[in-house]
Amino acid sequence: MKEFNLEVFNNSNQTQVLTFINNKTKELGFDMASRPETGALLRVLAASKPNGKILEIGTGTGYGTAWLLEGMDENSQLISIEANINVQNVANEILKNDKRVQLLNENGSEFLKKQQLHSFDIIFADAFPGKYELLSETLNLLKPGGIYIVDDMLPQPDWPADHFPLAQSVIENLKKLTNVTSVGLHWSSGLILMVPKFK
Template sequence: MADSTGHDGAPTPGQDPPANRYGSLPAWRAVDDYFVRSLVAEDEVLAAARESGRSTTMPGAEVTPNQGALLGLIAQLAGARRVLELGTLAGYSTIWLARAVGETGRVVTLELEETNAAIALTNLERAGLADRVDVVRGPAAESARRLVEAGTEPFDLVFIDADKPSNPRYLEAALRLTSPGAVIVIDNVVRDGAVIDADSDDPRVRGVRQVVEDIAGNPELDATAVQTVGVKGWDGFIVARRRSAGSASGA
């Protein structure tokens, strides 16, 4: 899925793109292409939104079609009507999520960069979804804090795909903005295998490892992680669910 290396999608100055954004074996790409052609209905609106990602601050970092479809399915399986997304870029994943919540649903997506937000709004308008999506500009942590302070209605699904060093802060905000039963998805947690390096000085790896530790130590959460390979290289994501009152682990 997307990999935001700076603040909510902005690359860190002087920092090389992470290898797992581009390193991909031909066989991995071919398999991705096969499943997308066979199973994923990416229409012209979605294709245009994906292509417009080239004009964002992180070209090519949006989720792939099969990953977008997975997000939509997770939202539908969770019965989500309210979704919070941290990291918008061109709004490609936002479209998948907005379609999944239906006409009466709502998606709030947080984006730092004005350029990205403007592109996303254009794509959402083209998709006919602008009336069910709020694009909130500004640092995601600050925007999330304002949602908490405003007493925002709880979200059913939170998709965290912004700057990785801030993952622990985003998880904390997600827990304050959801109720038992809600699902939290955190993207880009494998990082070409770098996540297993306990001595890494990469702030993105450290942010992922800290959020894994925070999830593992939180008795309110059931979670797992899935490794992925494909056109975006070797990466993966975490899916966590807030336990319902009185439920046991794994319920």
């Protein structure tokens, strides 16, 4: 039976930006960037929130950031935080002229503690804060209908030995939550999406 090619839906319109980020990421030896499939999903989620306010915890070199921006409309805003300025400088260099994004070199935990409740439409937690710690506090920052997403939830060949129990602990913590609607996807590096329930 002939199969359909669905990969065409995962292509980006910003090849030059992503190529720049990919090349710089390799030069730095940074091995924690998001995958293209994750980026394609981030783009769709961002497009579903017109006039949205989006938070990315863990800019890295800006790969996920670029995908989010591709899906956002002109009135949406993205805040992306990263503690490591060396990797974030890649994003600063290529995305600095996009007025929709604010790239902050800041400790993620401290940032999260300062935010108002129900401030964001989407939170992409791709760093220790908001994923391995301060989980409840992070979910409380979502607006009604807001989406929380984490990646890297399936074991990867390049994981260090101590990372598997960390990821397992995140999954166990997420499973305990009863005030969310959730889905786990065997897609890309393994994704979990959650939407908090509001009374």
